Amino acid sequence: MLELSYIRRNPEEVITRLATKNFDAKSIIDEILAIDEKRRSTQTTLDGILAQLNKASKEIGDLYKLGKKAEADELKATTGKWKEDITTLEAEAKKIDAELQAKAVLMPNTPHASVPKGKTPEDNEVVHTEGAIPELGEKALPHWELTKKYDIIDFELGVKITGAGFPVYKGKGARLQRALINFFLDKALEAGYIEIEPPILINEDTGFGTGQLPDKEGQMYFVGEDKLYLIPTAEVPITNIYRDMLLDASILPIKNCGYTPCFRREAGSYGKDVRGLNRLHQFDKVEIVQIRMPDESYKALEEMREYVGGLLKSLNLPFRILRLCGGDMSFASALTYDFEVFSAAQKRWLEVSSVSNFETFQSNRMKLRYKKDKDKPALAHTLNGSALALPRIVAALLENNQTENGVKIPEVLVPYTKFEYIS
């Protein structure tokens, strides 16, 4: 949620910047400013009447104490009309606040100046490419064939147990999952992230804090009986740890990492995109989250970008980094880098990480603030990134490293898998 004070001071700037996200903000800003005007005048009037009432109440108390009952009763009789006004004005103020909130929540975050204009993924800007694309022979298999050949991931069995998009990992497949999770967590620890194991079910307030609710409700699994949602990413519970907090600046930056399963309904996405590991309803991911002072959040974003790139390099996967265009960015993000690895048998780029700076968009919803010395409390900046999401990494590892002797495990992972080949 954008800060109202920012919209009020720079309406033109907000309109210009949101145009990059193909969002026409003109009319909604006019509405917001008009409601805000009304809100302030209502409150000024209301506060004035309340002040009068408070003053009279105090006098009545004093008069009773002095035994001047008649005078007190007389004064008491005059308060009736104020109370009526108070009731109406309070109801009005409440309605106005709700209207304002309802409008404010509809506005996406303003993109950073470096975000390219554009509507579709084709308009994303490739900012970095690294690693050689392997030459596979004629007989190269896509990962869904390899998983079957070596019996390491069973998609049909998942259908039996749960449904499509919930694979069962078996034997070396399961061990590879565990190895990757541990490898990613160890790397994050080395980079100074504190590990968190959060709940994977969240309540409504938490979903609102990071921006999943109310508009992306349909993307999350919902446990109706307890009104809880399954997390789509660890970002949600980890960032919300700091909801409604006033942090002392001395404890910033906060750097957290965490492994969780992630659950996504992926309503409405069918077709060849969903083959094999490309798109699942449940998958494993290690996430990194940072809480930063505003003046260093972009430095932190670059640091996270470096970090994620380093992970992919160590796994020897060819990858590219995209700066997402306005049209492809998420609602809440100000700047997002996507990481894509090349999956050599499918001959496709697969998104394995998304690293974003949300500036104050999430912290404003969450009331996540910091206080530096004697300064007034201010909203902190939140950032997060996948480091990394497993399934597509596994897809690329299987396809790119397939040999006649089986799939070769990257060197850095062998201490974790304790085997060198899947065969």
Added chain:
RNA sequence: GGAGAGAUGGCAGAGUGGUCGAAUGCGACAGUCUCGAAAACUGCUGUACCUUCACGGGUACCGAGGGUUCGAAUCCCUCUCUCUCCGCCA
């Protein structure tokens, strides 16, 4: 699932319907003392919104939402959450 207790400022913990934004202690901050520190002493110490060029002034907030009252942390109702005991259980 059953029974009971509770929710107050950064933390701990008082609070009679009016002088309670709230005692007291701890912590934090500033000062005195000291070469410096500790101790001691003194002072100060919430957030949000409105208003003012500013100094300042006003309003709200004692889990949340309603109600009674001229006036509610205090009385009434509803809800949420936490804790303890019992049952069940990885």
